[in-house]
Each structure stands twice: as C-alpha cells, then as structure tokens.
Amino acid sequence: MIWLVSMYLSSMLFLVLGSVLNLGLSLLCLEKGLSWFIEWEIMSLNSSSIVMTLILDWMSFMFLGFVMFISSMVLFYSGSYMSGDMNVNRFMYLVLAFVLSMAFLIISPNMISILLGWDGLGLVSYVLVIYYQNEKSANAGMLTALSNRIGDVAILLAIAVFSGSGGWNFLFYVDNMPKSDSSWLVCFLIVLAAMTKSAQIPFSAWLPAAMAAPTPVSALVHSSTLVTAGVYLLIRFSPALESSNSRLMLLLLSSLTMFMAGLGANFEYDLKKIIALSTLSQLGVMMSILCLGYSQLAFFHLLAHALFKALLFMCAGSVIHSVKDYQDIRMMGGLVYHMPLTSMCMNLANLALCGTPFLAGFYSKDMILEVAFMSPINLVIFILYALATGLTVCYTMRLVYYTLSGSFNLGNLYSISDESSIMTSPMIFLSVGAIAGGASLSWLIFPCPYMICMSFMFKTLALSVSVIGGAIGYVLNMSAVSYELNSIKLYNETVFSGSMWFMPYLSTRGVSEKFLMLGELYQKVGDNGWSEYYGGQGLYFVLTKSSGYLQVLQDNSMKLYMLSFLLWVIVIFFSMI
Incomplete structure (x- = not known):
C-alpha cells in the first residue's frame, strides 16, 4: 500500500512539473516567436531519409502542458477510484503509456514518427477498454480497435503517397501541397484518419462503446488525448485543406455529427454515455x-473543452462510485443534498459546456458560433449549428434534473457523501481551469482583440437557442416522469434518435459482420483452399515425392542397374533399326 500511494503521488508530481515546464516554454515561444525543429536520421533509403523528428513550438508545448496537467489530476483521482482493484499498478502504467503515446503524437511533424503515437494510442486504448474483462468490454474494445484501424491504414497509405515528395516531414509540404498532383489523395487520407480517431460520422459508434473503460480513463480519453488526436492532426495539416474538396465533405459530416450526438444524448439514460455523446458533439464543433x-x-476550443470535460467525467465517476456503480440516471436524483461539492463542480462543468458567459466554454464556443455565422455557409449548416447548440443545453438540463435536482430515487441503505479528498481535490483544481481557463487562453492565443460586428438577431442567437433548449430540457423531463410514457407514442422516432441513427448496428452486424464473413470465405477458399493446394502444401508434396525418387536412385540397387541396362539396350536396338 505504501508503494501504491507513492506510485500515484510520484506520477502526479512528475506530470505536474512537466506541465508547468511545458506551459512556461509555450509562453516563451509565444512571446519570442520561437520554435525548435530537431531531427535524427535513422537510415537513408533510395535518397529518402527515414528520420525521427520533433517539432517544439508554442502549440505543441501548450497542448503537451494541458495533457500532462489533466493526466496528473486523473492519476491522483485514480488513487482513490481504483483503490479496490487488484491490478491497479498495471492500470497506472497503462495510463502513463497512454500519455507517452499522446506526447509522441503532439511533437511529431513526420508521417513515420507520428505512427509511434498514433498506433500507440490505438493499442493502449484497446487494452484500457477491455480492462474490465467481460463480454461487453471485449465487444467494445474490438469495435474501438477495428474502427481506429481504418485510420491507421489511411496514415500508412499517406506515408506511401508522401514518399514521392522526397521526405515525410509534412510541415514542409502542407503550404505547397495544393499545387501538387497528389494533394487531393493525401488530404483525403488524412481527413479519413482524423475522422476515425475523432469519431465523426460514419465512425461514431466506437466512442460511446469505449465507455466500458474505467471512468478515469474516460476522463483522460474524452478530454485531451485519444479523440482529440484527429483534430490536432488536421490543425497541423490545415494549410493543405483550404483548397481541398475533402474539407467540404468533412464540414457536412462534422455538422451532422454534432447534431446527431446532441439528439442522441437527449434519449440516453447511461450517465457516462451522455457525457460521451456531448464529447462527440463538441468534436463536431471543432472539426x-x-x-x-x-x-x-479549433485549437482554442480543444484546450478549453479539455478542462471542463475532464472535470465532468471526474464528477460523474464520483457519483457512480458513491451510488454503488449504478450508471442509470433514473436511479439517482437529489444528489445536491448529499454530495454538495461534487454537485457544485458538476454544475460548473455543465455550465461551461453550455457556453455560459465568462466560463471556459463561453470564450471559445461563442466565438466559434459567431465566426461560423459570418462564414459563407449554406442554410443547412447554419440550422445544424443552431440546433446543436440548443440540444447541448437541452441534454445538460435533463442531466441536471435527473441526477442533481430531481427526486431521490435510491434505496434507504446508501451512504452518499464527498468523503474522499483524493477524488475531490483534482476536481477543485480542474474547476479553477473551467472558470479561468477560457479567458486566459483567449488572451494568450488571440492577443489582439477583434470586433465581430453582427446584427442583433445573429448576436443573440446563441444565447436565445441556449435558453430555449435549457427550458425545454428541464420542463419536458419534469412532465415526462408520469404514468404516461410519451415516448411510446413516437416509438420509431425515439428509437431512431436514441440509437445514433442505427450507427452501432451498422458498424457491427451491418457492415463489419459482412466483411468478417467475406474474410472467412476468402480464408477457406484462398488461404486454406487453392492457395494451400497449389502453394505451400502442394509444393511440399511435390518436393517430398521428388526427394523420395532421388533417394531410390541413390540407393545403389542392383535391380535399378539391371533395369537401366535393359532400357539402354532397348534404346540402342531401336536406334539401329
């Protein structure tokens, strides 16, 4: 136990010191305009050098600092949350491996070295999703691994296309990439990889399924590591996307993703899946x-979202831990009287998610909406933006009603309180980030103030749809708890909206099962069939028979000599005739 305490405390201390150092270097780079590019040549192949490359600029330092800060809070939080687990040491090492993979991804501007972080995230996320070893976790882990494998293949194909450029340091090519012939293919592959990692339609099913992992992992994955990897890669590739047709496709799919996730969260009853769908919605906003x-x-919203989303998951984990591992929000209620500190932090994170003025989410989300309304977008994208903003506040107020302010729905023998200071201390630190993080980041990333001039209707549109969505979310759910189940009257619409538009079915039995059956048929007919008959096994049979004949020839048999002499005489006889 002494070693365990020192394990999570020393890990937290190491990551906090790394976070402070990285944020300090980020401020230095912002002030002085510095960036460092470090390169080691591993080998040279056909005049193309395979190198290990690092990019150290203000963006990588800042993102790395946020990742380390949130990871340190998650590890400290895990010291209490995972204390009853038998393999808690393995869990700590897996989380540290996750952070290391993300760090490799952040500081790699090279397509080959970025695979260290990209594949590391995929592998460690699979191991963490199947951490609780049951059938549900195994299915969720397989869906996560197979979905992310599509993105890995896209990165590998992009490396192959990049080989024609003479190098794989994509930062040197993104500015001139629109002028090259293969730019459309590279952009398409990078967008495809980012869509799988950041769970955009049609690859959205794995993100709620990954909630089978322990809650501290969810707090880390859904705030600053795995799901943001695709967004970060596209941020680095953004100059090449400006004139690409893939950008228009991604705009429509990301707008549909944030609408679909907001709609699905209003029909979900699993606490962690509701927060996962809110992450999916915010990823759509960033994309x-x-x-x-x-x-x-997009980078500004990524960092601001990481602070309050990690806080929201930690509060959800504290609630789940206290109510004896229930995750159904209908089995909670009235927690504000029993867990006041957790309820305060959870409300703070919810308000930041909704974009309440002067909290972290307001500075990034309000600016995103105003800039989007000023951009040359069509009516469909505009309506999706407005509806997604209203739905965000709607499911947030629904969550507040069912968990915090509604009637107490638990049994009589529950002891619910904020007793564990190890779990509440990181929540307090992240609450400070959820309050002051947005303003601080806006001053650092956008030091020059811009005046966004819009009409009164457009300027107040975000606030109006938020207030309407919040009122609908709270009032409708107050009236829904009655003897009449109104959702039964619209059963088909409810099932369609609450099932992420049947995407989990399409991603498993709908598509994946067909491909797996096709692979099984190919294995039977190809690998174990004709390819075996004419390939390895057939060649083995021919060589075995041939060696047998050679062995007979080399046995010095008298019968063989007599037979060969007789054949020789017959040949000479017929040749003389």
Whole structure:
C-alpha cells in the first residue's frame, strides 16, 4: 500500500512539473516567436531519409502542458477510484503509456514518427477498454480497435503517397501541397484518419462503446488525448485543406455529427454515455470550424473543452462510485443534498459546456458560433449549428434534473457523501481551469482583440437557442416522469434518435459482420483452399515425392542397374533399326 500511494503521488508530481515546464516554454515561444525543429536520421533509403523528428513550438508545448496537467489530476483521482482493484499498478502504467503515446503524437511533424503515437494510442486504448474483462468490454474494445484501424491504414497509405515528395516531414509540404498532383489523395487520407480517431460520422459508434473503460480513463480519453488526436492532426495539416474538396465533405459530416450526438444524448439514460455523446458533439464543433479555415480557433476550443470535460467525467465517476456503480440516471436524483461539492463542480462543468458567459466554454464556443455565422455557409449548416447548440443545453438540463435536482430515487441503505479528498481535490483544481481557463487562453492565443460586428438577431442567437433548449430540457423531463410514457407514442422516432441513427448496428452486424464473413470465405477458399493446394502444401508434396525418387536412385540397387541396362539396350536396338 505504501508503494501504491507513492506510485500515484510520484506520477502526479512528475506530470505536474512537466506541465508547468511545458506551459512556461509555450509562453516563451509565444512571446519570442520561437520554435525548435530537431531531427535524427535513422537510415537513408533510395535518397529518402527515414528520420525521427520533433517539432517544439508554442502549440505543441501548450497542448503537451494541458495533457500532462489533466493526466496528473486523473492519476491522483485514480488513487482513490481504483483503490479496490487488484491490478491497479498495471492500470497506472497503462495510463502513463497512454500519455507517452499522446506526447509522441503532439511533437511529431513526420508521417513515420507520428505512427509511434498514433498506433500507440490505438493499442493502449484497446487494452484500457477491455480492462474490465467481460463480454461487453471485449465487444467494445474490438469495435474501438477495428474502427481506429481504418485510420491507421489511411496514415500508412499517406506515408506511401508522401514518399514521392522526397521526405515525410509534412510541415514542409502542407503550404505547397495544393499545387501538387497528389494533394487531393493525401488530404483525403488524412481527413479519413482524423475522422476515425475523432469519431465523426460514419465512425461514431466506437466512442460511446469505449465507455466500458474505467471512468478515469474516460476522463483522460474524452478530454485531451485519444479523440482529440484527429483534430490536432488536421490543425497541423490545415494549410493543405483550404483548397481541398475533402474539407467540404468533412464540414457536412462534422455538422451532422454534432447534431446527431446532441439528439442522441437527449434519449440516453447511461450517465457516462451522455457525457460521451456531448464529447462527440463538441468534436463536431471543432472539426466544422476547422473546415471553415479557423485552425487556431479549433485549437482554442480543444484546450478549453479539455478542462471542463475532464472535470465532468471526474464528477460523474464520483457519483457512480458513491451510488454503488449504478450508471442509470433514473436511479439517482437529489444528489445536491448529499454530495454538495461534487454537485457544485458538476454544475460548473455543465455550465461551461453550455457556453455560459465568462466560463471556459463561453470564450471559445461563442466565438466559434459567431465566426461560423459570418462564414459563407449554406442554410443547412447554419440550422445544424443552431440546433446543436440548443440540444447541448437541452441534454445538460435533463442531466441536471435527473441526477442533481430531481427526486431521490435510491434505496434507504446508501451512504452518499464527498468523503474522499483524493477524488475531490483534482476536481477543485480542474474547476479553477473551467472558470479561468477560457479567458486566459483567449488572451494568450488571440492577443489582439477583434470586433465581430453582427446584427442583433445573429448576436443573440446563441444565447436565445441556449435558453430555449435549457427550458425545454428541464420542463419536458419534469412532465415526462408520469404514468404516461410519451415516448411510446413516437416509438420509431425515439428509437431512431436514441440509437445514433442505427450507427452501432451498422458498424457491427451491418457492415463489419459482412466483411468478417467475406474474410472467412476468402480464408477457406484462398488461404486454406487453392492457395494451400497449389502453394505451400502442394509444393511440399511435390518436393517430398521428388526427394523420395532421388533417394531410390541413390540407393545403389542392383535391380535399378539391371533395369537401366535393359532400357539402354532397348534404346540402342531401336536406334539401329
């Protein structure tokens, strides 16, 4: 136990010191305009050098600092949350491996070295999703691994296309890439890889399924590591996307993703899946504003979202831990009287998610909406933006009603309180980030103030749809708890909206099962069939028979000599005739 305490405390201390150092270096780079590019040549192949490359600029330092800060809070939080687990040491090492993979991804501007972080994230995420060894976790882990494998193959194909450029340091090519012939293919492959990692339609099913992992992992994955890897890669590739047709495709899909996730969260009853769908919605926001050409704004929202989303998952984990591992929000209620500190932090994170003025989410989300409304988007994208904003507040108020302010629905023998200071201390630190993080980041990333002039209707549109969505989310759910189940009257619409538009079915039995059956048929007919008959086994049979004949020839048999002499005489006789 002494070693265990020192394990999570020393890990937290190491990551906090790394976070402070990286944030300090980020401020230095912002002030002085510095960036470092470090390169080691591993080998040279056909005049192309395979190198290990690092890019150290203000963006990588800042993102790395946020990842380390949130990871340190998650590890400290895990010291209490995972204390009853038998393999808690393995869990700590897996989380540290996850952070290391993300660090490799952040500081790699090279397509080959970026695979260290990209594949490391995929592998460690699979191991963490199947951490609780049951059938549900195994299915969720397989869906996560197979979905992310599509992105890995896209990265490998992009490396192959890049080999014609003479190198794989993509930062040197993104500015001139629109002028090259293969730019459309590279952009398509990079967008495909980012869509799988950041779970955009049609690869959205794995993100709620990954909630089978322990809650501290969810707090880390859904805030600053795995799901943001695709957004970060596109931020680095943003100059090449400006004139690409892939950008228009991604804009539509990301807008549909944030609408679909917001709609599905209003029909979900699993606490962790509701927060996972809110992450999916915010990823759609980041991707859509990135497609409009505002990469720094997407990075700003990525960092601000990481702070309050990690806080929201930690509060959800504290609630789940206290109510004896129930995750159904209908089995909670009235927690504000029993867990006041957790309820305060959870409300703070919820308000930041909704974009409440002067919290972290307001500075990035409000600016994103205003910039999007000023951009040359069509009516469909505009309506999806407005509806997704209203749905965000709607499911947030629904969550507040069912868990915090509604009637107490638990049994009589529950002891619910904020007793564990190890779990509440990181929540307090992240609450400070959820309050002051947005303003601080806006001053650092956008030091020059810009005046966004819009009409009164457009300026107040975000606030109006938020207030309407919040009122609908709270009032409708107050009236829904009655003897009449109104959702039964619209059963088909409810099932369609609450099932992420049947995407989990399409991603498993609908598509994956067909491909797996096709692979099984190919294995029977090809690998174990004709290819075996004419390939390895057939060649083995021919060589075995041939060696047998050679062995007979080399046995010095008298019968063989007599037979060969007789054949020789017959041949001579017929030749003389």
